Amino acid sequence: MSKAQQTRDALRTQARNLFWTRGYSNVSLREISAAAGVDVALVSRYFGSKRGLFEATLADLPGIDSNAVSDVPTLIDAVVRLFAEAPRDGAHASPTALILMNAHDPEVGAAIRDLYNEKWQVPLSRIIGDPGRAALFSAAMLGVSVAEKSLHLTGIAPPGSACYAAQMRALLNAAVELRAAERPDPEPPTPPSRSTAASP
Amino acid sequence: MSKAQQTRDALRTQARNLFWTRGYSNVSLREISAAAGVDVALVSRYFGSKRGLFEATLADLPGIDSNAVSDVPTLIDAVVRLFAEAPRDGAHASPTALILMNAHDPEVGAAIRDLYNEKWQVPLSRIIGDPGRAALFSAAMLGVSVAEKSLHLTGIAPPGSACYAAQMRALLNAAVELRAAERPDPEPPTPPSRSTAASP
DNA sequence: GAGAGTTGTCAACGCTTGTTGACTTTCAAA
């Protein structure tokens, strides 16, 4: 591996760890390059800009492959396993942390939301069958992450434990087992347009 | 009302609308004071610092009164009603937006987490009975907010609709109806100490 | 070994941020 490739990788790795755990606007390029043991100016050289470096980390975000996963029980198994295995220390950032920390960022939020839509929401809607329950599935999945990562709630079971998996499973099942009366009116399955502005 | 009190209120109101919807570090004092129609320097005069202005807005965060609400059905009703009535436009920020936008902020995150613990988690634990299911209750509640406010998922039912309430209700019920085997080991009911550092 | 291209270093730039202190204006009490 060439020397340039080494520094590129070092920057990308440290950028992912920091961006994904603390959020785009809460991390400076000087901090990233210091962690990578490299000069700040090399970010501009190799990635063009801070935004470019951030986007280079997005390739690491896993998703749901609706070809490999076709039924709901398999889906829930896959999600539970992904969560159980996701790293908790700062060293390797977890996928949901990326979403939670950056989805409402004024600069990169729209890109993150689009990416989540593509890699998660669209496959979920296809597997689960209707977008309402798919959205509730996302809500359940990310809700556990919020409680754990953003709020540090102590009542959440230790991640990786059988109990943690059981909690996830219970909420996810509830999301897809909505009675007909509770389902939203049918909607066009996830919009094709890119989200434009952040108006929470 | 004195003139000084008027400008104090104007600053506090605009600060709440902006801080709660976009997050502490994504809003500048110049933006807030411009929205309030006053000079930036008056923030320092009346609130000491940016942090002081932010903390002055926290009094508006509603919570759960475990004296008024003693059983789970009443709790769920209260939460569903709070969510249905929470304002969606930028003009008045919703309580959950405050949590989601600021819980992982490096500067005010710890204060927000402590406040949520005090105003929500402790009462929830008391009403629901054990901290595990109370944490899952929070997860379900905030998960819907993440899906709606952070990710802008279109599958979530229109807030305020009967369907939205039904969705909330289904998830909240699932959280408190965990079977015994899925419950975490009993823990000391929510820690008394303040959270210290943010290590997601 | 000379030269060309790659890689890394350094100092500075323009900009925005929170905060401060000196100043002027407003306004009610004496």
Added chain:
DNA sequence: TTTGAAAGTCAACAAGCGTTGACAACTCTC
């Protein structure tokens, strides 16, 4: 009307940010 505190204005500050371009050090080819 004079006086003095209250309220508001203005310009500047130090610090941090992303970004740039000129320069030095290195590596490989001819």
